Amino acid sequence: MKMRKRRINKLLLTGLLLFIITGCSTTKHLPEDELLYIGTPTPKIVGYNEADNGEATLEEVQGALNVAPNNSFFGSPNLRIPFPLGLWVYNRFERYEKGIGKWIFKKLAADPIYVSTVNPDTRTKVASNVLRENGFFQGNVTVQVDTAKNPKKAKLNYTIYTGQRYKLDSVTYVGFSPKEDSLIHATYSKRLLIKEDAFTVNKLDEERNRLVELFRNNGYYFYRPDFITFMADTLIRPGYVNLRVVQKHNIPEEGLRTYYIGKTSINLVGHNGEQPNDSLNFHNFTINYAGKKPGIRYGVLRRRFLYKSGEMYSQQRQNYTQQALSRLGVFKYNDFNYTPRPGRDTLDITVNAMFDLPYDSELELNVTTKSTKQTGPGAKFNLSKKNFKRMGASLNLELKGSYEWQTSSTVDGESSVMNSYELGAALSLNFPRLVLPWIRNRVDPFRFPSETNFKIYAEQVNRARYFKMLSFGGTVSYSFQPKRSIKHTVTPIHLAFNTLQHRTARFDSIANANPMLFHSLDDQFIPSLTYTVTYDNSYRKKKNRVWWENSLTSAGNVTSVIYAAFGQKFSKKEKELLGNPFAQFLKYSSEVRYTYHISEKQQLATRLMGGVIWAYGNKTIAPYSEQFYVGGANSIRAFTVRSIGPGRFHPANNSGYSYVDETGDIKLEANLEYRFRIFSNFMGGNLNGAAFLDAGNVWLMRKDEARPGAEFNLRHFFDSIALGTGVGIRYDLSFLILRLDFGFALHVPYDTEKSGYYNIPKFKDGMGIHFAIGYPF
Structure with a gap:
């Protein structure tokens, strides 16, 4: 019965394709007075001198001319996919008003783009104006409609003539009052119109806005941009513009008064x-x-x-x-x-x-499942009390948890199911200002975004059959943003304490065989301070976005200095704080994201991140909570969290402790994701798709005999990189993004007894499914 259904489906699909292809003409229903637009070749540029530095202007001109034709390749104006399925469907199914034909037309058809809708004459005028507004006063753009290959199809061949680019000669300010004139001369070094610079209308507007802002910052409340005009003379010196910045005469009295x-x-x-x-x-x-x-x-x-x-x-x-x-x-x-x-x-x-409403809440849910017998849900809930005690501060409560179990009926030969969980709670008080005694009565900090955060937290990790660990602590952090693109965050106080509440005999046997693992989990204080700087140019609303964050953490060093001040040697090992040893390490991490906007509906997002931690002195093994890991919904999506590395090491299936040892001191990760629109206005939002490629791993700084191949080694670097690909869908409601990713492993860094780069024994063994909130990066 199943074989019969498959044959019927194949026949129906084949018949549908043949039906569409038989109507493969793309001009069959073309109106008599229309031409099908099939692209714009690269325009011919005449009279351009590279010394004029007009590349940006030429890009703007070509942007005004370029229009993507039907079946364009990634929005290109001259590269097309050879099979115009959308046009074929349009011509074959246009006549259907209902039924399956109407549905196919609605879902797959693409309206033909006509030369008349491209409107080349208007585009040449716009492009010519762009040239003149950027100093190419003799420039113009012409177009030729090319129908040589097919009288019903046309290419648009543009020619851009630039001529000489004019520069600024003298710039004078005329008609301003003595007080205004003094303000202009006091800020003369900040002027935007400078002799020998290329003439551009944008610079004129920017200088006008600068003057208006200057006057309004000095009491001229009613001053407006239309009070200033420009007079230009190109005859005095060939190729140059003599410019006068003029204040109009008919300005209302209140416009010239300071308030x-x-x-x-x-x-x-x-x-x-x-x-x-x-x-x-x-x-x-x-x-x-x-x-x-x-x-x-x-x-x-x-x-x-x-x-x-x-x-x-x-x-x-x-x-x-x-x-x-x-x-x-x-x-x-x-x-x-x-x-x-x-x-x-x-x-x-x-x-x-x-x-505003006094309370705000947020709930995030995620589900991770993998065919290697690991699955589990996670949740995070935030509750905020705004304007706490009428101080303008917010009191925030965060609760989070995740649960993970083995989907197999047996684990390590036993019939019981292994369950693990993580629970956490945090309470923080956030002030939208710097809470520091020496700036209490100053107002300058309020000019820039700044925050002070006091936080206490507790987290419990339970790894069934191995251990239960409790972590708790507190932080005091300050952030300050002197520029819209730069943010500094300093955490001068971060005191954490990790303690193993419960250990099993199985864990002890593993710890005896792997002392490095044991020492990363033993009881210890982690007193640290952190500095983070973040660059983000998204506020400029540029086509492409850059986000870059660098963070440096120092742990135990201030405490050691205090010890030294009281006469104890700085190099002494096993120094204690409140009866427990404390960690000493330096940790650095960096992450850069670049998003390239191909078009309004297509983006290419990339991320590169890395980190290193070096433990020394009091503790030569970095705390487990500070080590790096990869995998999961926001990392390498073909793998679950902490399921790769370190290096080329991987525990045997019967070793039983892969939950606790796949972390490292060095991390490298790279991600590439192509995002595209599937449906607009889909059930109140946009349905977007994604195709991604993820790579990375973690390594140890020091050699560990219990984990062969775990240390960083340039010789085996490329083989030790885990690689995964996949596809995903995103339901974007603007205020909420639901994400579902399907990851497929391509390469794992350890031996799987399968030769070749694609070393996944079975396809299902390398498949990961992640449901999460928001974009991964």
Whole structure:
């Protein structure tokens, strides 16, 4: 019966393909007055001089000309896939108004792109304007419609003539008042129009905006960009532009007046819309609130306003104030309104702010399963209390857990099922400012995003039949963002304690055979400090995004210095803290992500990460909790967490301790993921697809006789890299992304008794399925 069904399905599929191919003409239903657009070859460039540095302009010009034809290869304007399935389906099934034909048309057909819809004449005008706006005043773009090969199909051949690029000669500022002129000359080094630079309209706009920002930061509240215009002369010196930056004559009186800050009134509306019924006033600063007392402390709110009554108005201080209020995280919105006093140079400020809901929660779920008899779910729950004790801080509770079991009915020859779990809880208090005594009365830190986080946590790991370990500790960390692209995080205090609560005889036997493993898990304090710097250019809304993070951790060294100060030798081993030895190590990690946007619906995401940890002095084995590992939903997705490495080592199936020994001191990992849109507006979101390639491993710094091949070795480096590929789907609701990945192993670094690079004994043995929230990177 099954064989018969398969034959029927094959016949139906074959018949459908033949039916489509028989209508493979791509111009069969083409309107008489239309031409099918089949691409744009690389435009011909005439008169260009490389010394003009106009490559960016030419790219912009070609961007205005390029349009992807039907069956384009990755959005290319001139490379096409040779089988235009979408057009074939369009021509064969266009006439169907219902039934299976209509469904096939809706799902697979691609509307033909006509030359008329590309509109080459308009594109040449736009491209010519781009040339002139970038100093190529003699430039123009022409187009030829090429129908030589087929009278119903056309290519668009463009010719770009650039001519000479004009440069700036003299730049003068005319018509400004003496006070404005003094501001211009005081910031003359920051001007954007400089002699010998290429002329561009964008630079004119940027300089105009710079002047407006300069004036508005110095009291000119009503100053606007349209108060400034430009006059250019290209006849005085050939190839050059004499430019005059001119302030118009018909500017309203208030536009030329400088203003000062008067009174500030803040209307605090409750999260349910409760209107203010009482007020609190100090020194021209009034808080109108609902209830018995303000919903936020007076000092917390006042310090976010980076000005005082009587100070000159500044656009920059207004922006910083609004950002500081937003970073409190307690308001849905804050709206500033400025009212000039009649006949005076004073601005009164009214701020309307509405409180957000007091609580916020988030639940993350993930499921990991692998055909090598390991599977289990995980969950993380976060609950936040905003504006804790009216301090503008948030109190956060995090609960997380995961459970893992063997799906086989026997494990190591026994009928019972091996279950393991991890549980964790953390309580943190987060302030949107630096909580340091020496900056208590300063306002400068509020100009930039900054945070202080106090956290205590506890985690328990249970590896059935082996051990149960408890970890607990606390941290104090500070983060500061002096630039929008740079973030610094310092954790001066991180005190952790690991203790083995329970050990089995089986674990002891393994520990005797592998002392390095045992010492990484024994009871110890981990006093450390960490510095992390992160670069992120996403705020610029560039086509391509770069994210790079570097982190350095030092553990036990400050404690050793304190020991030395009290007369104990710095090099003494087995130094103790509260009766237990403490760890000493240096740890460095780096991760860089690059996302290339092919088009609005296609991206290529890459990640490269690595790390190294060196333990010495008091403890020459790094704590197990600090070691590196690979595998899992956000790593090499063909493998589960901690199932690869270190190096070329892999425990035998009957060794029983693969749960605890597949970590290392060195880590390298690389990921490549192609993301594409499958369906838009699919059940309220977008359905996206992905194809990925993951590689990496971990290694030991020192040789371990119990784990042969685990140390880092350049000779076997490439063979020791685990490689996996796969596909995935993502359901993107903008506020939530559900992800399902199917990973397939291509190579494992250990011996599987199968020759060749693809050394997976059975396909199902190298298959991993991961369900998670959010993108992997």
